[in-house]
Amino acid sequence: MSNELNYGEIYAPIYEEYTTVQGMVAEVDETVAFLERYCGGGSALELGIGDGRLAAPLSERGVKVEGIDNSPRMLALLAKRTDLIKAWQGDIARFKSEQRYSMVYCVYCTFTLLVTREAQIECLRSAAEALDDEGVLVIELDVPGLNPLVGGQKTTTSRLVDHENTILNVTVHDPLNQNLVSSLLWFSGTSVRRLPQRTRYVYHQELDTMAECVGLELVERWGDWSQGAFTERSERHISVYRRSSL
Ligand SMILES: C[S@@+](CC[C@H](N)C(=O)[O-])C[C@H]1O[C@@H](n2cnc3c(N)ncnc32)[C@H](O)[C@@H]1O
Incomplete structure (x- = not known):
């Protein structure tokens, strides 16, 4: 893969x-x-x-x-x-x-x-x-940081959030492959950007x-x-x- x-x-x-x-x-x-x-x-x-x-x-x-x-x-x-x-x-x-x-x-x-x-x-x-x-x-x-992922998925706010920017990280856990499949949702002003990512x-x-x-x-x-x-x-x-x- x-x-x-x-x-x-x-x-x-x-x-x-x-x-x-x-x-x-x-x-x-x-x-x-x-x-x-x-x-x-x-x-x-x-x-x-x-x-x-x-x-x-x-x-x-x-x-x-x-x-x-x-x-x-x-x-x-x-x-x-x-x-x-x-x-x-x-x-x-x-x-x-x-x-x-x-x-x-x-x-x-x-x-x-x-x-x-x-x-x-x-x-x-x-x-x-x-x-x-x-x-x-x-x-x-x-x-x-896997503890909250025991149920299979989690949503977290990302490291840095200010008045202009909010970044939510929605993650699904694939434990068989040690993979995390995420969508970062970046709210900034009136726009929302969706940034997909897969990591091991x-x-x-x-x-x-x-x-x-x-x-x-x-x-x-x-x-x-x-x-x-x-x-x-x-x-x-x-x-x-x-x-x-x-
Ligand atoms: C998180 S960014 C880090 C960029 C830079 N090292 C930094 O610290 O700002 C990851 C970089 O790795 C590249 N990358 C991801 N997978 C790769 C692969 N299999 N082979 C070569 N480059 C890859 C991406 O295109 C991206 O530029």
Whole structure:
């Protein structure tokens, strides 16, 4: 099963506005400072590079950034934003790279847009092969919040709601495939936008096991981009892996 919903093609027309409302633009500086520390002025490959929200400022700090995305619309936004970055259309579940990178990174839950276990493992395998000897893989994921989904579906308000914007997330749980099938309903002024999405949630320990299967080992795990501790209250994690055969 591949993801029948192309996230980038759906979200590209509203991506900048959407990520601003969701607080993802506000945390760019902190995220880029974190990533810069891990690639030490070397080279980086972003999996699901999107419109360059992070890749553009990272490249402006002197890191040679490249990227992959399967959405022509997202790649067009990236090209409009910067000409510093080489990016190509491809599937992050199965890519081959001649180049070796100091850091491969996959953030903002992009990894969960790969909706099968096999696709997620293949992505980790391709990423491991693209690392240079000292290279690290950085993955940012939400901690699955499944308790309210025991009844099969839930409706929540999204992370950030202000007077102008209300985002409701209506989610149906497919437990056999660890999939969440969601519709985001974004009320803004007089308009309502419907944004469908399918993801495969992963717990941090499952991610570690999949990473081990492809020769990666966990070196660090943080609860946020400012390197706060990952605890039982954390809503997301940033996990850093390197090749275990070294
Ligand atoms: C949540 S957005 C994140 C974009 C960017 N990394 C950021 O942090 O703003 C996910 C991105 O991954 C891309 N994407 C989703 N599935 C993909 C796949 N299988 N192969 C390549 N790109 C994919 C989407 O087109 C989109 O640009």
